[in-house]
Amino acid sequence: MNCGLLTNKNEPVPLKHIEVHLQALGHVATVTSTLQYVNEEKRPLEAVFVFPMPSGAAVCQFSAKIADQEIVAEVQEKQEAREQYDDALSSGEQAFLLEESEESVDVFKLSVGSLPPGQSAAVTFIYITELRVEADHSLRFCLPAVLNPRYTPAGTSAGIVSEITSSSTGIPYSLSFTAHVSSPNPITKVESKCPLEPLMYLNTDHTEAKVSLCAGHMFERDVELYLYYQNPHQLTAIVEAGAPTAQPGSHMGDPVVMVSFYPEFPESVMSSVSSCGEFVFVMDRSGSMSDMMHDGPDAQERIECARVTLLLLLKSLPIGCYFNIYGFGSDYESFFPKSVQYSQDTMEQAVKKVKEMRADMGGTEILQPLEHIYKQPCIPNHPRQLFIFTDGEVGNTKDVLHCVRSNADFHRCFSFGIGEGASSALITGLAENSSGHSQFITGTERMQAKVMQSLRYALQPAVIDITEDWSGVSFTRLSPPIKTLFHGQRALIYAQLKGEECQKPDAKGKISVRYRLRDQDVSDTVHFSLKPAENSGMAIHRLGARSLIRTLEKDEQDDGADKEALKARVVELSKQSGVSSSHTAFIAVNKGSRQAVKGPLVTRRIPTPMLLACTMKSSRCMGVRMAAAWCVTPACASVPDSDGGFDMSPEISEPPEDPLLQLVSLQKASGCWEMESTLAEVFGRTEKELIEQIPEQVKPDVWATLLALIWLHGFKIDAQVEWQFLAMKAVAWIRTQKVVNQSECVRVGNALLGCQVKEDALGI
The missing domain is CATH 3.40.50.410 (von Willebrand factor, type A domain)
Known part of the structure; x- marks a missing residue:
């Protein structure tokens, strides 16, 4: 059975086009996504679709354009918004309701009420998000193409998340994607697994650039963008001015600063x-x-x-x-x-x-x-x-x-x-x-x-005992304290700046972040101008509000918490900043659309492309995956749920005959390998050949372990991150064996295996 935005005759509401624009500012981003639909039926529709969001993101603006009239949503307390939506539909008005899932903050549901027959609608979302740091120090942005079916445990209420399942309907829509990147430090490159147009720098110091996705992308998988900046570990601070129309002293009226803290780990720490x-x-x-x-x-x-x-x-x-x-x-x-x-x-x-x-x-x-x-x-x-x-x-x-x-x-x-x-x-x-x-x-x-x-x-040791020292500014912290950071992790600190010193044109601020790494005390300092950055769309203000909202929502769940007071504060901050929360929703009503609705509204669910990950075994489909455009995800289906009802288990199979995995499986817990025929097969030799080449006064297990280390460094150095701990255990074990002719062992081992690994590279 098909699913998505369906009629009672299983007919979908067509999605025609998706247009996405990314505005990256240092470590954060604002994403604008516009989706264009057409009601090709002869009766008005109530369209419903569910879509995924990056974790930590928050919707901050929502609007819809029907024909030539645009209506912009406002944030209200959730129950009030729902009631206003229902009242609008019963009065024949067009209305839109956007709400966060009560089960998971990365899922949203949009209800589009009373879309007239033959009418087109363009729905625009704007959301803000922090960019994730990758192992190579790049910043990753992901436009999700997939939202899997969510399993709802027995005894829990079914909500937005439980509506998400698979669809096999093919949808002929198009996608365009453009990114504008700016940073305090120069941009060195932008990469993607999807084909991109050439990167275009917009200024001479390379702190601004633009890039687009090549035309014709089918959106059958996530669109991932990797941004590379110079000096990624440098402590940076960006100040954003308050909104001119907001009340001074309020969250949106005062400047907000974002500090990026990404500590560097010395090699001495990395190796311990x-x-x-x-x-x-x-x-x-x-x-x-x-x-x-x-x-x-x-x-x-x-x-x-x-x-x-x-x-x-x-x-x-x-x-x-x-x-x-x-x-x-x-x-x-x-x-x-x-x-x-x-x-x-x-x-x-x-x-x-x-x-x-x-x-x-x-x-x-x-x-x-x-x-x-x-x-x-x-x-x-x-x-x-x-x-x-x-x-x-x-x-x-x-x-x-x-x-x-x-x-x-x-x-x-x-x-x-x-x-x-x-x-x-x-x-x-x-x-x-x-x-x-x-x-x-x-x-x-x-x-x-x-x-x-x-x-x-x-x-490894982690960064702990993190403290901050602010100079030259009065502030209210918006983000929670940082407790621990591992190698490769970054923290963003948001603070609302207060006081008259923020109004002075040459005002300066300073923040020092002190922390402990292993047995050393370390301090990073950044000086920054209180003169705000140019128009940045209030992204930093809204991310600061989102951070504080999430903290308040977590506090609500604690025993003894004043839930009503915390909820009231969340609603106030959400309405003031325009940032979504668990207690609010976006509501938009087109007051000028009042028309008598003839017959009942037909609910539709937006269909999306399908990624089939099916393996046919004994004429049974072993698994189904659902693909979803970023803002459009199916919300109903009756295929057998891959999380229950049927035994969809694969036949047990042995690990693939990969030489590295074979070698891994043969290592002992102590770190050594023993001389055996299966180990010789990994090396492409016979056990007899290995034994015949054992240097004098060397035990067979020491010889086998040395050969394993030489083979790893000689043939699998590109996968070193996978076997580094195996090698460390092997080296530690060899050191306990007091090998007297170690250099001769390495020379003979290289000749036997056809390698040229130096002894010092083995770490023994």
Whole structure:
């Protein structure tokens, strides 16, 4: 059955065109998206569509143009807005209602009331968002093309999120995308996985540039843009003037400053790792994990990628730590009753069970296993670190994040969104609420590389004891305090500037950020002019308001909170700044459209393109993925839910015959390899050839381990991020063996394997 904006005869309301403009200012962005529709039916419609938003984004403006008349929405308390919308429809007026999902802040629903027959409508959204920092120091903007079906646990109310499912309807609409980038530091390049027109610099110092998506993009996957600036670790501050029409002293009337804090980690810190910790791996085993990672020819199922990644993680853990593995779906199970010490025996038990993992546990109820984990007593001197893998298809995101935040003092969470469409609110929220780190694995990206990067964060020292010293300004802080930052993480600090000194033309401000990294005290300082930046569309004011609104909304969930007072403050700030919240909605009514409605309004759901990730096994579809244009997502379907009802588990398959993975699987928990025929096969040799070349006074396991290190450095150096911890364990083990003729071993090993690896490169 088709879905989307459908008539009672399953006929869709056509989406004709999407036009998107990105305005990037340093580390933040304003996005304007216009969608053009036509009602080709003979009766008025009430159109409904659901769309995804980046986590941390907030809608700040919404308007609609029908024929030649434009109406602009205003922010009202949510229930009042709903009542006004219903009253408008019953009076024959055109009306629009835009509201945030009550289950997840990254999903919005728009209701378009009384679209006349044969009439076109252009709907425009403007939203603001912070740009995500990537491992190579670029800033990532993502225009989501996919919003997966969300699983709503039994006993919870069905809302906006639960309406989202798949559609197979083909939609012939077009997309245009343009980005304008400006930064305090020069822009070095802009990249994308999608074809771009050449980058055009707009000034001589390269602090402004423009780029567009090539014509003809089909929007079958996310549009990702990567912005590169010079001196990315430099502390920067941007001041934005208040709105001329706003009351001085109010949030929108005073200047607001945004400070970007992105600390640099010295190599000495990067190379140090801890051997302590309790590592709890929480794996999504719902039916949707049998979907494909992408639609390319070499795509793997999500659960298969997860199995390989878990194997690599198990081999990379340090001796002396503790670990456990949970699988969850409609229910949950753990490998061990409680976390066990890492040893050869416990590692082998876990590896065997990992190879048997299937996507066979129904729905996606992540709250229960988290609550169970938090009830387990912590192990002294072993900080608890959760690694959560999920395709993010849950309907009770806010409940999950509240649970994580309530236990934030006892753990850190490293979260991984698997596949297109994972909920950014869930994945980033898990990390943000526990001072952890989040990653998204999409398209052909290797899950192993990103997960091992996060393991390094978990084992390395982090920036702690962060304090700020402001000079020359009076201010009110809008963003929450920064507790912890890992390597590669950035924090944005928002503050409302007050006082008469802001009015002086030559006024200066200064902020010093002090922090502790390993055993060193570090301080970064930036001087900035209080003269505001040129017209920036109030993006910084609105992001500051959004930050404060999210903090107030979190405070509402705490026991003993004055919920009514907090709600009133959220509503006031939301209406003043025009930024969406959980307690407000955008409402627009076209007063001049009053027409008698003949017959009932027909509700339609906007259809969107379909990404089919189906593997046919025994004539059964093993998984369905739904693609959605950024602002347009289907909201109904009756295909078998990939998270329940049917056993959609893949056949258990052995890991692919990848030599690197074969080598990984053969390493012992201590870090060594033993001499055996399967190891020789990885090297393209026979066991006899390896044994015949053993230098004198060298034990077979030492020789095997040295050969493994030479092979890794000689043939797999491009994947070093994946095997770095395996190598560190191997080097540490070799040092305990007191090898007397190490240089001779490396020379013979190079000759045997056909490599030219230098001894000092091995770190032994």
